[in-house]
Amino acid sequence: MARGLDLDLVEVAPMANPPVCRIMDYGKFRYEEAQKAKEARRKSIHVTVKEVKFRPKIGKGDFDTKMRHLKEFLEEGHKVKVTLQFRGREVAHPELGRKILDDVIEAVGPSGKVENQARMEGRNMTLVLAPDKKAQDAIRKAAQAERKMAETADTNATVDSDENHEAIVDHEAIQEHEAIEEVEAVDNHEDHEDIESIGDDSADHAGASVIGEPATPQTSGDQ
Numbered sequence: 001m002a003r004g005l006d007l008d009l010v011e012v013a014p015m016a017n018p019p020v021c022r023i024m025d026y027g028k029f030r031y032e033e034a035q036k037a038k039e040a041r042r043k044s045i046h047v048t049v050k051e052v053k054f055r056p057k058i059g060k061g062d063f064d065t066k067m068r069h070l071k072e073f074l075e076e077g078h079k080v081k082v083t084l085q086f087r088g089r090e091v092a093h094p095e096l097g098r099k100i101l102d103d104v105i106e107a108v109g110p111s112g113k114v115e116n117q118a119r120m121e122g123r124n125m126t127l128v129l130a131p132d133k134k135a136q137d138a139i140r141k142a143a144q145a146e147r148k149m150a151e152t153a154d155t156n157a158t159v160d161s162d163e164n165h166e167a168i169v170d171h172e173a174i175q176e177h178e179a180i181e182e183v184e185a186v187d188n189h190e191d192h193e194d195i196e197s198i199g200d201d202s203a204d205h206a207g208a209s210v211i212g213e214p215a216t217p218q219t220s221g222d223q
Contacts, residue, residue, distance in 0.1 A: 049128075051081045054104070056096040067107050074112045074131040084125040097125040110135040 001023065010029065013020035050073040052066050073080050082104055084097040101118050108129060116128035 049079045049081055051083055053083045053085055054100050055085055055087075056090050056093070056100060058100065063103070067104070070104070070129075071108065071111065074108065074129065075136065077131055077133075079115065079131070080112070080129045082127040082129060084127075086123045086125070091123050094120065094125065101125065101127050105129075111139060 005023065007023050008026040009021055010024055010026050011019055011021050050070075052070045052073075054063070054066060058066075070080050070082070082101060084100055086094075086097065090096065098118060104127070105112075105114065111132060112129045113132045114127065115130040116126075118125055118127045
């Protein structure tokens with residue numbers, strides 16, 4: 001059957017009872033399997049051990065810089081070996097080194113966990129930290145939720161600001177309209193008073209002409 005279809009008969013499960021075979025293009029099958037393996041290797045995370053070195057008398061600026069790199073290594077999924085280097089007489093005061101390592105653990109917080117406790121190796125004190133994936137996922141989700149809340153708050157603030165602006169504009173328009181109506185009412189009242197004044201003057205003039213008009217002499221028939 002395989003020859004008739006110009007394909008291959010491939011045993012895919014030799015340990016099964018009975019063995020399982022498939023009719024396929026064996027060359028294509030090998031190519032697809034190689035591509036799957038390549039993709040799996042690309043997606044896989046190669047966990048390595050990074051090293052960050054400290055000194056007992058390290059300054060705050062250097063400490064913060066090294067801690068930033070240390071946290072980046074943990075977020076990338078790597079383990080971190082923290083090495084505290086003693087020089088000269090510093091080795092006689094291991095408590096200084098332990099204090100620095102305690103500060104490192106506190107600064108890392110829940111994103112990392114102690115895999116190997118601090119111990120002396122010659123003139124160095126070492127500590128191994130490993131990433132805590134569950135804690136990192138929780139921190140990432142909390143940060144995303146906080147970002148969404150901030151974006152929502154900004155959106156609501158913008159809407160409230162626009163509504164307040166519209167309310168102020170409407171209030172100013174109402175005040176302007178009321179002022180115009182008030183001015184028009186005053187003008188109408190003044191015009192009404194002017195009309196009444198003009199009517200009074202006309203009546204006075206009419207009375208004056210009647211009163212001041214000379215009497216017309218009466219003539220009799222005899223004249």
